[in-house]
């Protein structure tokens with residue numbers, strides 16, 4: 001593998017064969033995809049659209065199909081989009097900072113584990129608000145710009161099974177939650193943040209090969225991994 005700088009999106013091309021390996025480098029993204037899906041209401045009609053910003057390898061695919069949406073995935077990575085298409089995603093190559101989709105086209109927008117990968121997280125939130133129809137649902141998750149968050153999600157988690165591939169994160173890009181909430185309000189989004197952590201019991205069972213996946217549990221503190229659940233006014 002070529003040596004790439006932290007957070008270089010090209011890392012995902014090198015890791016493309018791991019997207020659907022539930023015990024590989026993207027294991028925790030499988031757990032988060034399940035958690036996200038629990039906060040998405042079923043499609044209200046067969047044409048309903050879910051836009052998955054930074055869809056990667058399309059791990060939301062089975063969940064979105066079960067909920068009855070047309071699943072549009074936007075990502076920069078061609079390898080990821082190719083994998084996502086194999087899992088029912090309509091792939092669109094583009095940046096989450098300039099999404100090539102029409103205003104108000106989405107009934108649901110999902111932005112999973114992307115805000116901490118861009119220089120302009122509020123710019124991504126603005127794109128979420130733009131493509132979401134009034135009353136539409138927003139589900140996001142990301143990593144908090146705190147000392148404990150940086151320590152646990154890089155220094156610790158990169159050394160643990162199920163943790164992120166080393167160098168995939170640049171902790172300098174982690175998200176300021178107060179700024180995000182203020183921006184959401186300005187953008188016409190009602191947004192509440194909830195902390196998430198993996199179930200420790202599940203994680204042990206998963207590591208021992210006794211579970212396929214690990215449940216994400218809501219926690220009061222949003223200082224490490226957090227989800228955002230909202231709607232456009």
Ligand SMILES: C[S@@+](CC[C@H](N)C(=O)[O-])C[C@H]1O[C@@H](n2cnc3c(N)ncnc32)[C@H](O)[C@@H]1O
Nearest residue numbers: 012029054055056059075076077095096112113
């Ligand atoms: C941590 S992965 C998350 C993938 C997916 N949301 C999930 O949770 O399984 C981050 C994804 O963001 C994509 N990405 C990074 N910067 C991007 C940008 N500016 N525009 C679109 N996609 C981007 C990468 O290619 C990668 O697929």
